[in-house]
Amino acid sequence: MSETKQFLETVKVVDGVFIHSGYNLQRMKQTMNEVFHTSVPDSFFEELTVPENMRLGVVKCRILYGESIDEVQFQPYACRKVASLKLVDGGNIDYSRKYADRTALLNLVQQKGECDDILIVKNGQITDTSYSNVVLSDGTGYYTPKTYLLNGTCRQRLIAEGKIIPRDISVNDLSSFQHLYLINAMIDLEDKVIVPVSNIEG
Missing domain, CATH: 3.30.470 (D-amino Acid Aminotransferase; Chain A, domain 1)
Incomplete structure (x- = not known):
């Protein structure tokens, strides 16, 4: 209940x-x-x-x-070092609210292999890592997937400030970007927690 x-x-x-x-x-x-x-x-x-x-x-x-x-x-607080991400199918996972029970996310993390964390995919679209929203950079702008799991507070603020732009980003679109930034309440864009897109494994 x-x-x-x-x-x-x-x-x-x-x-x-x-x-x-x-x-x-x-x-x-x-x-x-x-x-x-x-x-x-x-x-x-x-x-x-x-x-x-x-x-x-x-x-x-x-x-x-x-x-x-x-x-x-x-x-x-000490920022985690994340240098690589594993693409993982999120299936029917629902994390639309910030639930204290993270079992479903942790189950997906078990699939990360040698990577530091996971990048969750739903219906071919990029969403979030196990603990952050993501922002992708192509050298001309900063974009965040419209298909987030959780509409994080940092994500909301950066959109409101005009620093990042929501757009559809599919797995196939990843190759058009150079860098992926992790953002959450503890990590801002300017903290530059960055994973090279070349370090995202399929």
């Missing part, structure tokens, strides 16, 4: 300050309203205290919630 579902929100904290948390708040409110008919106050992040030992550097704030807030954790 949907009432038992838990959802996850990841928020970037830099030197004790929440970064772009308005997008996270909007998604939390939308999910809680649509699934549980509840909400959190607009002042949620203003009232959240970052622990003193987490007020320097980049920190991940992990919020677990359902009908109400279940848990808030802070932990130091």
Whole structure:
């Protein structure tokens, strides 16, 4: 039953300050309203205290919630190194909300072989990696697949800022790009977590 579902929100904290948390708040409110008919106050992040030992550097704030807030954790953040991706068929996977249960995604990750992570394909179209949206560059612009699994907060913001353009990107289109960027709440485009398209295995 949907009432038992838990959802996850990841928020970037830099030197004790929440970064772009308005997008996270909007998604939390939308999910809680649509699934549980509840909400959190607009002042949620203003009232959240970052622990003193987490007020320097980049920190991940992990919020677990359902009908109400279940848990808030802070932990130091270190960016994963991803140099290669394996194309994997996502089948009928649904990750349209940021579910706390990532079993379906982790099952797909088992197919990554020697690669660092997976690039999920649905109906021949590029979607996301196991933990990020993607942006592809051809030297003239930055494009993100319209066929995402999760409409991530960083993706939404970069589109709103006009920095990336949504478009249909199929597996066959990959060869027309040079680089794939990973983006999520913790990784911005300017952080340049890049996989050369030549390092994407079929």
